[in-house]
Amino acid sequence: MSATGAIRIGTRGSALALAQTGQVADRVRKVSGREVEIVRVTTEGDTSRASLSSLGGTGVFASALRESLLAEECDLVVHSLKDLPTAAAPGLRIGAVPKRADARDAFIARDGLTLEALPEGAAVGTGSPRRVAQLRARRPDLDVRDIRGNIDTRIGFVDSGELDAIVLAAAGLGRLDRLEVVSEFFELDEHPSAPGQGALAIEGRATSDPELDRVLSTLDHGPSRQTSAAERAVLARLEAGCAAPVGASAIVDSELLLLTATVYSIDGSQSLTASHGLVLEGSPAEREALAVELGSRAADELLKRGAADLAPLR
Structure with missing residues (x-):
């Protein structure tokens, strides 16, 4: 805990990360009865403009948060679960997975067009190799482009006309109250999403802390x-x-x-x-x-x- 007795929760500084961490913080505050302090941590994934695949995947978002946890700069960290490497991190554990949000992908296109209604050769942006493959499977004629950036930046590619459409996680749009921009949701039976998409992971140190253990068990x-x-x-x-x-x-x-x-x-x-x-x-x-x-x-x-x-x- 911090010197003031507050529970410190580490997070990336993006709007989405802060929104989802804020939701967790509210629940931690309610369950524990303690003050909660949000600690912003900058990760390599936030500072680099290279593609996620060239950086080694979305695990680049997790490493700095985990280092902050191990250094006892915070007591808990909040991850998008799909961003976590599958290998266990020494000295850490996933203490809770709160109720999962919508796991589907969302399609955002100019003029509210669906994927099938896009004109031949339309430009569609995504940073995910899985989404690239799924788009090409359904529409091999599309010009699929690699993009980076936060949700507003990506939506801006469509608003500006630079791209005809993009694909994002529905959960992130929901957490930012931006679902009004969605043209179409891709159903999971035809378009399975990334493992863990829509779920959050609250990670803590492996050493037992009875108070935090009680809080995390309530959130799981x-x-x-x-x-x-x-x-x-x-x-x-x-x-x-x-x-x-x-x-x-x-x-x-x-x-x-x-x-x-x-x-x-x-x-x-x-x-x-x-x-x-x-x-x-x-x-x-x-x-x-x-x-x-x-x-x-x-x-x-x-x-x-x-x-x-x-x-x-x-």
């Missing part, structure tokens, strides 16, 4: 933790980076966890899909372990069928 949402764990286990078993052309979507229906995962070729011309399910039972930790097992099983099928030859996974 079992189904969100289980679905994101299954999806991220696909990436882990594939040994794929956060920016690999892999989509995954899991749901909990009663006690049944269902997962579908797809690996795409970058040009969108080929894909491999695996779907699996299992019954969740036992303690929260046992259920999470089952979710990881399910994701690994789906990945094993994809590898057996040639996923490593279909796309660059690392």
